[in-house]
Amino acid sequence: MFPYPSGRLHMGHVRVYTISDTIGHFQRMRVLNPMGWDAYGLPAEHAAWTRRTGPKGADNIESMRKQLDSLGLCFNWDREVTTCLPDYYKWTQYLFIKLFEAGLAYQKEVRASSYLSVCVSSTIERSISFSHHHVTLKTGPLLDALTDLPEWYGVKSMQANWIGDCSGCFFNHILKVLNASSMKYTYSVVCYTCSPEAVFGAAYVSVLPSHRLLHGSMKHIPSALLKFCDSLTEVTALNVFTGREVPVVIFGKNEFDGHLDTVIGIPESNEEDAELARSLGLSWNSVLKTEEDGTQTLINSDEFTGQSRVEAFNSVTQKARERNAGAYLTSTKLRDWLISRQCYWGTSIPIVHCGGCGPVPVPVEELPVMLPKVPSLTGKGASPLKKARDWLSCQCPRCKGPAERETDTMDTFHNNTFCVNVLISNLSIKYNTTVIPAVCFNVMLCLRWQGLETPNPSVLNKRERSEARKIWENKNYAITQVTGHFTEDFLFNAAISRLMGLTNTLSQASSRVVLHSVEFEEALASLCVMAAPMCPHLASELWAGLSQVRNPLGSVLSGKGSVLQQPWPSVDPEYLQTPDTLQLSIWACGSVSVPREVAQDAQKVQELVLNSPLGKAILSPRMALIYFLEDE
Structure with a gap:
């Protein structure tokens, strides 16, 4: 929904636009995330009443644009639209004419009572002519x-x-x-x-x-x-x-x-x-x-x-x-949807009323029908358009006889809803939560960026390689879950929770794994990219440091541009494959590889454990336990 440029942004705007911005960042390579201004309608006209001037929006639009930029939102400003500009509402009028020609828009009279007091400061019950869409x-x-x-x-x-x-x-x-x-x-x-x-x-x-x-x-x-x-x-x-x-x-x-x-x-x-x-x-x-x-x-x-x-x-x-x-x-x-208003500041309904021909649509080549200028708005009496005689009197497009223009204008929702023919809007929820493991980041950044030690995955021992493998699995699991929350259920609190889980895993990594593991490097980079839609400022700062790391082990940190320009992380193909064996943790002898087809058979698992190669056996001097040690 476009904002009314009749004032300044407030926290309601911040909530709504950070909502769409989260999805906009995520979908930046697949959809547009444009922005515009719902500059027509009663809010702008009401502001003009209080100022005793004509509706103005340019100054407010510039101010609100700066405010939105300060929030770090990813709007495509090169696709900005403003509903009160002729190049926009020309197509609003065009679509109305097509609906009218198809019999889906017509004019009828309805009884309006005290609810009009909000709009016209009147509680008199009277009949007013409205245009409807025959939906x-x-x-x-x-x-x-x-x-x-x-x-x-x-x-x-x-x-x-x-x-x-x-x-x-x-x-x-x-x-x-x-x-x-x-x-x-x-x-x-x-x-x-x-x-x-x-x-x-x-x-x-x-x-x-x-x-x-x-x-x-x-x-x-x-x-x-x-x-x-x-x-x-x-x-x-x-x-x-x-x-x-x-x-x-x-x-x-x-x-x-x-x-x-x-x-x-x-x-x-x-x-x-x-x-x-x-x-x-x-x-x-x-x-x-x-x-x-x-x-x-x-x-x-x-x-x-x-x-x-x-x-x-x-x-x-x-x-x-x-x-x-x-x-x-x-x-x-x-x-049917009542779409007309007896207001000045709105898209003119492109209909001409002729005594002989009845209601006739304005020819498409004569669009847009622009509003006449009025000295000021008071909010009292009939629509100011009824007093603009030079604009009101016109020629019937069909018989060329005298006719009058329609003085009702389209309501603001009509102008705003037609924007779906021009752009795509997104709805979701926004959270700004720090999820980047700063300690791990600083360790890797200091050691590698300063060139104090060259990363070498071959120096990792078996335990450290196992630790790196768990980081790799956690990274792929996080990518799967977070991507699902962005594309399926839109549970962004759950997405943040999963990122925090990955954060905890990285925070517990040993210093040698941090320095020499490609799995840690790719997981940290993926975490930064996945956090960017929800906390773009922080993620941008961290990515600026990550991209300066010397001798990167993987390709994730080799991408050019800011974190918001990086591709969304993808799951490694190996992670998607079903393994032939499972790693079962046995208290007596550590981890044992078990074929998947026998993992649920307790008898066969027991046989595999007893037949597994064990190292040195040590009898505990204090309790009835025997410890089995495996050589690395």
Whole structure:
């Protein structure tokens, strides 16, 4: 999420951006970690109210950029975006036009009450025109996309439940007013049904008492008919797909199941629909026939007659989509997203309102639609854009007649969300914990950097080589675990715990292992690299010293650049191989190599131990114990 450049950074910013920075450092070779500024929206406009000036952000952006740099965050500033600049919001407007042309963005009126006091300092209940994204038509693709994602702490299941099952669809309807031939309405509604296969048997369209048809300037149903009981109106709705008209009924309750406001009443598929139709004296066509085996087939359904209900469900919805009559399978849980605001400081909605053509999108070649300059903002009254007459008046792109621009602007989340088409954001947790074993680091640094002693792995004895082998195993185990915490479960506290375990192992290493072991050198370098995403400042300082070590034994310290430019450590192939034998620690005779296939057989292990070559035997003078010593 981009910050609002209307002030200074605070600890909330530090927490959020160090979160993404941890993953950004880790994924630096695979994804982008850009940064930007959510410069449009109410926070910047509110700051302008208090200053009695126009919204300003350049000074704050420069200051906040310096603050973020001081935190050592790995943002790609060459890919910086600012939402209030024309080269950015041009594409916000472009995407809006594409949604509008696809029927996924439309304008409707909703009732707004006292909650508007936060935005417009008004508690008067009134109707305001808002633009919405019709996201319900995309429910199916949302669920399909979830199947390709792995489960993570139940989030995938919660998302699927939030979206809901695609158990029905919407059909497009056109309203007609009876006994008023001189009045022409082109207003359309989309009506939901969970039985699209039986749509030819619809008896009515039911709307809620709160529906926009009953309120505001788009009111098509007389208010006198608004009662708290099921009532029949003089308005009919023409189903674009079936070509049949049905009356519009005002529903007697305040809500349907789910977040619906318009439902198709099909008596044969729902008993409640049948009861309502009978109480209002409505008739309907029978469209379902029950066969001897209990299955149902369609009748009186035009070309779909004779199909089973299951078959017709798919064929009806597919044919309706082909005719642009709706029928996109969707859920009842999702609601349309209100994206417009009656504010000045936001992306202009690229729509022109013409008296003859209606709402017309601005041609793509004329984007971006830029805001006019205003002397100051007060936060009172209507949008300042309504007063900018030179900007408001324009020519209709379609008929070239007089028209007016849309004065609503897109909300800040709309501008910010569209950035996913430009970049990738990351979420995680951030910790700054020192995990580098300073003592071991200083020993190796002092001895090698000053050239006091040349490392030579061949001088290590058996015990020291065994110690180096354990360091090697611990290093590879740490790489496996920490990489998993960065890519799978995002448990960064567990990643730090594993690094601390590796730190303890290195801290306990003997001085000869520190000096002459390539395993220690590579483990220390890998530890520094793995710690860098979580404590970049400290790791950078330590790497600057490590890279100066003379005569490095391995290739890890040979990399150029800072620690943040090093490749992420990889597990040695040998560590991934399954060994043929296991090392079992036997109290009586130390370590014995045992074939893997017999390691779980106590009898065979005992035989191997007794037959193993033992060194000198010593009888303890104080207790009944015999010590067996092996020659190195």
